Amino acid sequence: MPENSTILIVDDEMVSRYTVEVLLAQEGYTLVFAECGEEALEKAVKLIPDLMLLDVMMPGMDGFEVCQRLRANPRLAELPIVMITALDDRDSRLRGIEAGADDFMSKPFDRAELRARVRTITRLNRYRRLIETEEQLVYLANYDMLTSLPNRNLLLERLRQTLTHACRSHQNVAILALDLDNFQMINDGVGHEVGDNMLREVAQRLTRTVSSMGATVARLSGDEFVVIFDTNNLVKEVSEMAQLMLDNISEQMTLSNHEVVITASIGISVYPSDGQDASVLLKNANTALARAKAAGKNTYQFFTTEMNKVALERLILENQLRKALTHNQLCLYYQPQIDSNTGHFVGMEALLRWQHPKLGLLSPVKFVPVAEEMGLIIPIGEWVLRTACQQNKAWQRAGFPPLRVSVNVSGRQIYPANLLQTVKDALTDSGLNPNYLELELTESMLISEEDNQKDSILAVLNELKAMGVLIAIDDFGTGYSSLSYLKRFPVNTLKIDRSFIRDIGKNEDDAAITSAIIAMAHSLRLTVVAEGVENLEQLTFLQGQQCEIIQGYFFSPPISVEDMTHMLHKFRNKSLINCES
Numbered sequence: 328m329p330e331n332s333t334i335l336i337v338d339d340e341m342v343s344r345y346t347v348e349v350l351l352a353q354e355g356y357t358l359v360f361a362e363c364g365e366e367a368l369e370k371a372v373k374l375i376p377d378l379m380l381l382d383v384m385m386p387g388m389d390g391f392e393v394c395q396r397l398r399a400n401p402r403l404a405e406l407p408i409v410m411i412t413a414l415d416d417r418d419s420r421l422r423g424i425e426a427g428a429d430d431f432m433s434k435p436f437d438r439a440e441l442r443a444r445v446r447t448i449t450r451l452n453r454y455r456r457l458i459e460t461e462e463q464l465v466y467l468a469n470y471d472m473l474t475s476l477p478n479r480n481l482l483l484e485r486l487r488q489t490l491t492h493a494c495r496s497h498q499n500v501a502i503l504a505l506d507l508d509n510f511q512m513i514n515d516g517v518g519h520e521v522g523d524n525m526l527r528e529v530a531q532r533l534t535r536t537v538s539s540m541g542a543t544v545a546r547l548s549g550d551e552f553v554v555i556f557d558t559n560n561l562v563k564e565v566s567e568m569a570q571l572m573l574d575n576i577s578e579q580m581t582l583s584n585h586e587v588v589i590t591a592s593i594g595i596s597v598y599p600s601d602g603q604d605a606s607v608l609l610k611n612a613n614t615a616l617a618r619a620k621a622a623g624k625n626t627y628q629f630f631t632t633e634m635n636k637v638a639l640e641r642l643i644l645e646n647q648l649r650k651a652l653t654h655n656q657l658c659l660y661y662q663p664q665i666d667s668n669t670g671h672f673v674g675m676e677a678l679l680r681w682q683h684p685k686l687g688l689l690s691p692v693k694f695v696p697v698a699e700e701m702g703l704i705i706p707i708g709e710w711v712l713r714t715a716c717q718q719n720k721a722w723q724r725a726g727f728p729p730l731r732v733s734v735n736v737s738g739r740q741i742y743p744a745n746l747l748q749t750v751k752d753a754l755t756d757s758g759l760n761p762n763y764l765e766l767e768l769t770e771s772m773l774i775s776e777e778d779n780q781k782d783s784i785l786a787v788l789n790e791l792k793a794m795g796v797l798i799a800i801d802d803f804g805t806g807y808s809s810l811s812y813l814k815r816f817p818v819n820t821l822k823i824d825r826s827f828i829r830d831i832g833k834n835e836d837d838a839a840i841t842s843a844i845i846a847m848a849h850s851l852r853l854t855v856v857a858e859g860v861e862n863l864e865q866l867t868f869l870q871g872q873q874c875e876i877i878q879g880y881f882f883s884p885p886i887s888v889e890d891m892t893h894m895l896h897k898f899r900n901k902s903l904i905n906c907e908s
């Protein structure tokens with residue numbers, strides 16, 4: 328069988344070149360000759376031969392240098408090189424190995440050996456190329472040429488693997504089918520080249536959006552993409568990811584000097600609720616995709632209506648919450664805090680409410696966590712602080728005895744936002760004395776993992792204390808519940824969570840824990856507030872434990888400014904305890 332391999336023979340001696348030519352003549356190789364190092368390099372780059380027979384001893388550039396230079400060229404780094412040395416020249420062989428030679432032969436040639444060696448090396452080389460070609464074929468079978476993303480084949484394989492794993496570990500998997508809106512118009516309008524570039528750009532944007540979340544993107548065909556995402560926090564994380572994908576795709580792109588904007592639609596199915604195997608899940612994701620297109624495009628839809636409802640409600644809530652502040656829909660309610668001994672007002676807690684145009688008065692439990700996730704809690708928290716300070720000052724100006732107002736602060740406000748400046752501004756603008764402002768923090772804010780964060784929170788609290796602002800720990804007992812760390816922070820007040828108060832009288836443990844917390848707090852010279860006091864039994868128990876301040880429905884729920892003004896009038900210099908009991 329004729330050999331197709333190309334062999335480059337490098338030798339300055341004409342006789343040697345001729346000898347090799349004669350010896351290999353019948354083997355069917357393509358023989359190419361070079362007389363010096365420079366010529367060898369030039370021809371090697373041009374031809375990419377299958378084998379080089381390289382003489383060491385040459386005037387000018389010797390064989391070692393040729394070898395080194397070839398190895399420096401990535402395309403020739405794998406070229407088999409056999410060095411021709413003088414018989415038994417051990418030093419040359421060592422240098423040859425260092426320079427990157429694969430094998431050695433000595434002159435004068437042994438005919439049989441030369442033929443056999445050349446045959447073996449060229450055959451191995453052909454075999455290697457075959458493997459490379461096969462690897463390329465495997466690549467082609469699994470990846471999309473245009474975008475380098477996994478194609479349908481690989482997607483299905485990965486999806487099956489993911490589902491097997493999810494089945495074992497009881498995980499959910501979301502399948503997001505994405506299709507560009509009106510892509511055909513781009514293709515027909517500005518041409519296929521722009522269309523191709525757009526698909527590449529979309530592929531990159533998708534990869535950037537989802538890869539940090541450990542999701543896989545694939546291109547199925549045309550403008551159809553699929554993302555596989557395994558998570559347990561389905562509605563929230565998947566909705567967020569889908570929205571982020573849509574947002575990122577719809578940002579303007581510049582393609583071949585054209586400014587273009589494209590949107591996409593997404594359909595989502597979820598394992599195991601929407602299907603058990605890959606094909607059903609893909610089919611259902613596509614059904615949801617069709618619904619997203621029908622719903623006006625540039626949107627996402629879950630396959631199940633229940634999930635759609637949850638996702639939609641959240642989206643609506645987010646959009647409306649953005650407007651709540653600017654449309655003056657937020658307001659503060661105030662709940663009295665009463666001295667357990669005298670029954671007199673000592674303060675009040677400001678509690679946020681959202682007067683929703685359709686849903687009525689909404690509790691902060693419904694929207695504060697969303698505002699925190701969206702970062703909206705920062706402007707909202709600022710508004711709360713200003714409003715509470717202004718209102719408190721207004722009551723003082725109206726002639727009521729000065730009271731302390733407690734304001735809830737979210738962890739998001741304290742770091743990295745500038746809480747200190749916000750508090751200063753709220754106090755300056757309202758003219759409220761800092762002694763009449765208390766900030767309620769939760770335990771988790773003080774127990775930060777990172778030392779530098781802990782230090783900066785400590786610094787902020789120390790400055791607040793220096794200004795005269797009071798600090799309370801809210802919901803004590805629901806978190807880490809350690810009083811020891813409180814010593815490090817300038818805290819004035821401890822608010823026992825209402826879950827402990829609730830079962831006083833019913834549950835001995837809760838009563839015992841409550842007494843212990845009060846005693847320990849007192850040993851740290853902290854004032855104790857009991858939250859959620861609803862009946863006389865709880866009040867009597869807390870009075871017995873010397874708990875200083877009582878807050879709860881027993882005296883009043885949180886009430887509007889008007890109702891609070893009325894209540895302040897009614898109980899001016901009067902005890903609420905004597906009246907109630």
Ligand code: C2E
Pocket residue numbers: 662677678679690691692695704708711734735736737767801802825858859860861878879880881884885
């Ligand atoms: P919190 O600071 O622990 O507020 C006390 C919550 O307990 C209030 O709920 C109050 O209405 C309720 N409560 C008071 N007394 C009783 C009682 O006797 N029985 C029962 N069952 N409940 C009582 P609300 O107003 O719904 O506030 C819930 C949470 O929302 C607050 O818990 C606080 O963590 C957060 N929050 C309220 N306003 C703000 C704010 O302006 N900013 C921030 N970041 N969070 C706020």
Ligand code: MG
Pocket residue numbers: 676735767801
């Ligand atoms: Mg509170």
Ligand code: MG
Pocket residue numbers: 801802822824825858
């Ligand atoms: Mg609380």
